[in-house]
Amino acid sequence: xxxxxxxxxxxxxxxxxxxxxxxxxxxxxxxxxxxxxxxxxxxxxxxxxxxxxxxxxxxxxxxxxxxxxxxxxxxxxxxxxxxxxxxxxxxxxxxxxxxxxxxxxxxxxxxxxxxxxxxxxxxxxxxxxxxxxxxxxxxxxxxxxxxxxxxxxxxxxxxxxxxxxxxxxxxxxxxxxxxxxxxxxxxxxxxxxxxxxxxxxxxxxxxxxxxxxxxxxxxxxxxxxxxxxxxxxxxxxxxxxxxxxxxxxxxxxxxxxxxxxxxxxxxxxxxxxxxxxxxxxxxxxxxxxxxxxxxxxxxxxxxxxxxxxxxxxxxxxxx
Amino acid sequence: xxxxxxxxxxxxxxxxxxxxxxxxxxxxxxxxxxxxxxxxxxxxxxxxxxxxxxxxxxxxxxxxxxxxxxxxxxxxxxxxxxxxxxxxxxxxxxxxxxxxxxxxxxxxxxxxxxxxxxxxxxxxxxxxxxxxxxxxxxxxxxxxxxxxxxxxxxxxxxxxxxxxxxxxxxxxxxxxxxxxxxxxxxxxxxxxxxxxxxxxxxxxxxxxxxxxxxxxxxxxxxxxxxxxxxxxxxxxxxxxxxxxxxxxxxxxxxxxxxxxxxxxxxxxxxxxxxxxxxxxxxxxxxxxxxxxxxxxxxxxxxxxxxxxxxxxxxxxxxxxxxxxxxxxxxxxxxxxxxxxxxxxxxxxxxxxxxx
Ligand SMILES: Nc1ncnc2c1ncn2[C@@H]1O[C@H](COP(=O)(O)OP(=O)(O)O)[C@@H](O)[C@H]1O
Ligand SMILES: [Mg+2]
Numbered sequence: 043x044x045x046x047x048x049x050x051x052x053x054x055x056x057x058x059x060x061x062x063x064x065x066x067x068x069x070x071x072x073x074x075x076x077x078x079x080x081x082x083x084x085x086x087x088x089x090x091x092x093x094x095x096x097x098x099x100x101x102x103x104x105x106x107x108x109x110x111x112x113x114x115x116x117x118x119x120x121x122x123x124x125x126x127x128x129x130x131x132x133x134x135x136x137x138x139x140x141x142x143x144x145x146x147x148x149x150x151x152x153x154x155x156x157x158x159x160x161x162x163x164x165x166x167x168x169x170x171x172x173x174x175x176x177x178x179x180x181x182x183x184x185x186x187x188x189x190x191x192x193x194x195x196x197x198x199x200x201x202x203x204x205x206x207x208x209x210x211x212x213x214x215x216x217x218x219x220x221x222x223x224x225x226x227x228x229x230x231x232x233x234x235x236x237x238x239x240x241x242x243x244x245x246x247x248x249x250x251x252x253x254x255x256x257x258x259x260x261x262x263x264x265x266x267x268x269x270x271x272x273x274x275x276x277x278x279x280x281x282x283x284x285x286x287x288x289x290x291x292x293x294x295x296x297x298x299x300x301x302x303x304x305x306x307x308x309x310x311x312x313x314x315x316x317x318x319x320x321x322x323x324x325x326x327x328x329x330x331x332x333x334x335x336x337x338x339x340x341x342x343x344x345x346x347x348x349x350x351x352x353x354x355x356x357x358x359x360x361x
Numbered sequence: 362x363x364x365x366x367x368x369x370x371x372x373x374x375x376x377x378x379x380x381x382x383x384x385x386x387x388x389x390x391x392x393x394x395x396x397x398x399x400x401x402x403x404x405x406x407x408x409x410x411x412x413x414x415x416x417x418x419x420x421x422x423x424x425x426x427x428x429x430x431x432x433x434x435x436x437x438x439x440x441x442x443x444x445x446x447x448x449x450x451x452x453x454x455x456x457x458x459x460x461x462x463x464x465x466x467x468x469x470x471x472x473x474x475x476x477x478x479x480x481x482x483x484x485x486x487x488x489x490x491x492x493x494x495x496x497x498x499x500x501x502x503x504x505x506x507x508x509x510x511x512x513x514x515x516x517x518x519x520x521x522x523x524x525x526x527x528x529x530x531x532x533x534x535x536x537x538x539x540x541x542x543x544x545x546x547x548x549x550x551x552x553x554x555x556x557x558x559x560x561x562x563x564x565x566x567x568x569x570x571x572x573x574x575x576x577x578x579x580x581x582x583x584x585x586x587x588x589x590x591x592x593x594x595x596x597x598x599x600x601x602x603x604x605x606x607x608x609x610x611x612x613x614x615x616x617x618x619x620x621x622x623x624x625x626x627x628x629x630x631x632x633x634x635x636x637x638x639x640x641x642x643x644x645x646x647x648x649x650x651x652x653x654x655x656x657x658x659x660x661x662x663x664x665x666x667x668x669x670x671x672x673x674x675x676x677x678x679x680x681x682x683x684x685x686x687x688x689x690x691x692x693x694x695x696x697x698x699x700x701x702x703x704x705x706x707x708x709x710x711x712x713x714x715x716x
Contacts, residue, residue, distance in 0.1 A: 249446035252413050257460035257507075258434035267459070271450045354450040354491040 100328035110325055117329035126305050127330065130313040134337075136220070137309060138288045141227045145284055146277075148228065149235025154265070156236070157243045167240070174233035182297030185226040189213050189298070213299055216306040223307050226294055231287070235280055242276035243269065275352070282345035286338060310334050362547050363424035363437075363514040364389045365410060371418035372405055372571075379405055381571045382419065387564075390545045392538070396558035397568035398594070403551040406568070407517050410549060411440050423514060439508035440517040443524065445500045447492040447507075454479075454488040457506045478509040481540070498529045505537070509544070516541075518550040522557065534560055555595050559583070567591050589638060589711035592704055598643045598668060601678040604708065609633040615705075621653050621674030624700040629714045637714060640704035643668070646680035652697030660688050671696065 066072050100117055104110030121127045156167055173181065188195055189212035197209040212218045246269060254264050292311040295301065301308035301316065308316075310330055318327020365387040372380035380402045387393045395403045408414040410421055412433035421428050428436050447456050454475055455462075461471040479485045482502045492500055501521060508516055521537070522530045538561050541548055552558055558565045559579045567574040567582065567590075574594075575587045586592035592600045605617040609628035615637075617623050623639055646652075655671040655678070662668075662685075669680045669688060673696060680696055688694065705714040 247444070247446065249442050249444055250448060253440070253442060253446040253448070253507075254459075255413065255433050256411060256438065256440050257511075258463050263463055267463075268448060352450070354493065 096328050097332050099324055100332040102325050104324040104328075106319075106322040106324060113325070117325050118333075120326065121329055121333065126308070127313065127333075129305055130301075130308045130310050130330075131333075133220070133305075133307060134289060134309045134311075134334075137224060137227070137291070137307075138285060141224050141231065141288050142281065142285050144224075144228050145231045145235050145288075146281060149232050149280075150239055150277075152232065152236040153239035153243055154269075156240050167237070170236055171233050173230050174237075178230065178293040179297050181230060182226065182294045185222070185229075185294075186213070186298050189222045214303050216303060219299055219303055219307050223295055223298055226298060227288060227291060230294065231284060235284055238280040239273065239276060242273050242280075246272050274348075275355070278345050278348035282341065282348075285341050285345075289338060289341065290334065362389050362545065364391075364422075365515060365547060365549065366422040367406070367410070367419070368421075369419040370406070370409065370416060370421060372402070372409060372414065373417045379571050380409075380417075383568070383571075383573050384419075385566050385573065385576060387547060387549060390547055392541050392548045392550065392561060392563045393566060394550045394552060394558040394562035394564075395566045395568055396552055396555055396594075397574075399553050401568045402571045403553075403568055404519055407440075407519055407549060407551050410515070411438055411517050412436050437511075437514040438517055439511045439513040439515075440519065441501075441504045441508050441521045443520040445492075445504040445524075447500055447503055449492050452489050452491055453484060453495070453503050453506075456492070456503055457510045459507070460511050474510050474512070475506075478506045481509065481543070482506050497525050498533065501525060501533060505540070509540075514547065516546050516548040516550075518548065520552055521550075522552070523554070530557075537561065556597060559595065565595075567594060569594075585713070586640075586704065587713050589640070589706040592640050592706065592713075596642055598679045598681065600640045600642050600704070602706075603639045603641075603674065603676055603678070605637070605639060607632040607635045607637050607705065607714075609635075615639050615703075617653075618674040618676050623653060623698060623703075625703055625705075626700040627715070629705065632714070636708045638706040638708055638711075640706060641678075641698040642702065643679040643681040645699045645702040646678075646682075646696045647699065648682075648686065648694055649697035650695060652695030655694055655696045657688050657690055657692045657694060659690060 067076075099110070101112055101114060102110035103113050103116070152170060156163065156170065160166070187193065191209060191211050191214055194209060194212060196212070197206070200206045201209070210218065212222050250268055250272075251264055254268055259267065290311055291309060292315065295307055295309055295312050296315070299307045301312045305313075310333065314327045314330035316327075317323045317330060321327075365385075367383055367385045367387075369382045369384055370380060371378065371382050383402075383406060385393070395406060397403055405414060409416050410423075412428065412431065416429050423436055423438070448459065451459065457475045457478060458471050461474065466474075475488075476485075479488055482505060484499075484502055484506055487495065487499060487503075492503065495503065501524075504521065518537075522533050525533060534557060537550075550557075550561060559582075562579055564576065565579055565582055566576050569590055575582060575591045577585075582591060582595045586595060586600075589602065593602070603615075603617045603621075603623070605615055605621075605623070607625070607628050608614040608616055609630075609632045613625040613628040615623040615625050617639060623641075629635075653673055655673040657669060657671045658677065659670040660667060661670075666681050666683050667685065667688075669682065669686075671678055671680065671694065678696070686694075703715070706712065707714055
């Protein structure tokens with residue numbers, strides 16, 4: 043900065059003609075580039091480099107402790123034939139789709155509820171955040187215990203109510219296990235959706251609801267014709283993030299099931315970790331991770347179109 | 362269309378009483394303005410008529426029907442909000458059609474009504490725009506269009522012009538008045554601006570701290586304010602008030618601050634020596650040889666008239682002249698109140714004393 047200020051003073055001095063470099067240093071359009079440089083350096087160092095490295099490794103036969111050599115698409119060809127890989131793709135899509143949809147529905151419902159006037163509003167809002175605050179591994183361990191084959195509190199309660207005769211094998215049965223990890227993910231993800239949507243709800247002018255009341259709208263019509271359309275930009279943001287986080291989820295699964303039983307809950311992220319770090323096949327693991335990129339890009343594209351400023355958002359502000 | 366009857370209406374928010382028993386009757390087709398300083402409860406009263414606030418005490422009727430417990434949508438009223446409250450994600454046409462759409466009106470009827478309202482308000486070229494793409498005045502018009510389309514029993518306006526610039530405000534004032542003359546829908550209009558009230562109203566209700574100070578036609582309020590509050594609130598520049606005593610014996614008069622002698626046409630009965638407030642509007646001063654001596658402090662010409670601030674008996678007063686005097690600060694002039702247009706108020710209660 044000091045550099046720029048000094049040089050602009052120097053440039054005004056007619057003693058010597060400013061060189062192209064001098065002019066570049068004070069040019070208004072280039073100024074932006076100078077200011078962005080530090081941020082760009084960080085992004086390149088901490089985001090682009092690891093990403094590039096990961097993709098590069100996926101084209102090698104690197105193992106832990108051995109750099110590996112370029113082998114082209116061989117890792118991907120292997121994966122194409124690998125039924126476990128395809129199972130993990132299916133699991134990831136199922137996990138992401140079901141969990142995100144339910145998180146959206148429950149989150150929106152909670153946000154609408156918390157936006158109403160009611161006693162202890164502040165406390166209730168804080169309570170909703172709890173699942174979000176607890177460290178993932180801790181809550182995963184809690185769920186692991188809750189869903190334990192022998193000591194599950196759910197099984198215990200149901201048995202005492204005479205609803206079942208044997209413990210449910212929550213994490214040992216394919217469908218139960220999938221249901222349980224999805225449930226845990228929803229439990230963790232709902233606060234984020236609910237609180238963000240609540241913030242969005244609070245930006246809607248109260249007088250719009252009054253106008254709608256006078257126009258004769260019922261509660262449902264107000265939601266349908268005013269709240270929901272005004273909330274769509276925020277919904278697009280929050281659901282993009284929710285989908286990205288869910289798709290790349292690792293901790294919950296690893297702490298609860300490690301991908302079992304028989305790979306029924308293996309997500310692409312957990313499979314990649316297992317192949318790369320546990321089994322030491324870095325190249326193959328990197329290929330699995332890289333295979334997530336097209337899916338993530340697709341999700342981002344969808345939200346990109348969802349996020350575009352709607353026509354009604356153009357122009358001067360309304361107030 | 363319908364009349365609106367407000368009888369002894371009270372409103373409390375929790376333990377805070379903000380409206381203390383207001384009674385107003387509004388005739389069918391009348392244009393009534395609720396005016397008063399900010400925070401006096403005008404909006405609250407209007408919102409009770411609309412049904413947006415419930416009524417703590419008393420009774421509101423629209424037509425013959427008591428509406429205390431009738432939900433807003435069944436009251437058949439339309440309201441224009443101060444910030445317009447246009448739906449930002451709907452076009453002008455959709456904003457205006459919204460209530461009809463909710464009601465399930467046929468498309469042809471909706472279009473026809475929207476078009477008619479757009480015609481009246483000159484909104485035809487803007488129908489496909491969004492609120493953000495409109496100027497303040499245009500938004501204001503859309504808000505009115507939304508009300509007109511409903512064809513309601515009563516229009517309610519809450520400070521609809523206060524977000525507009527001065528020039529547009531004057532133009533819209535006329536437009537709203539014309540609209541009322543054309544549609545003849547009963548209208549309740551809230552404003553804090555006494556000029557708006559004076560120019561638009563058939564009947565003005567002056568409110569202050571949750572009570573009604575006076576109800577009357579604009580000229581009633583100007584000519585015969587019932588108390589000092591109304592006298593000071595209506596008229597611009599505001600009425601001058603001078604404290605002193607009434608002189609009733611012999612020829613009537615008033616002894617103002619520092620013994621200044623002020624003329625009075627007639628003293629109220631039994632009022633010799635009674636302490637009172639002498640009220641005279643700035644436009645009711647003349648320059649005359651038998652006037653009271655005053656020293657000019659500031660002169661403010663506006664072109665059509667000149668406002669003169671002067672010290673009269675040590676008190677600052679304002680006088681307005683249409684004729685052009687050559688005054689300079691420091692000049693001594695003789696200001697004479699027109700005795701026929703003097704107002705006398707009780708010093709304690711502020712009640713009007715003279716007829
Ligand atoms: N929802 C509310 N809760 C508590 N007090 C309120 C509420 N609305 C208005 N008031 C109070 O009622 C009084 C009248 O308000 P209002 O009718 O808005 O005045 P105005 O004449 O300026 O329109 C004010 O003192 C205001 O603080
Ligand atoms: Mg108000």
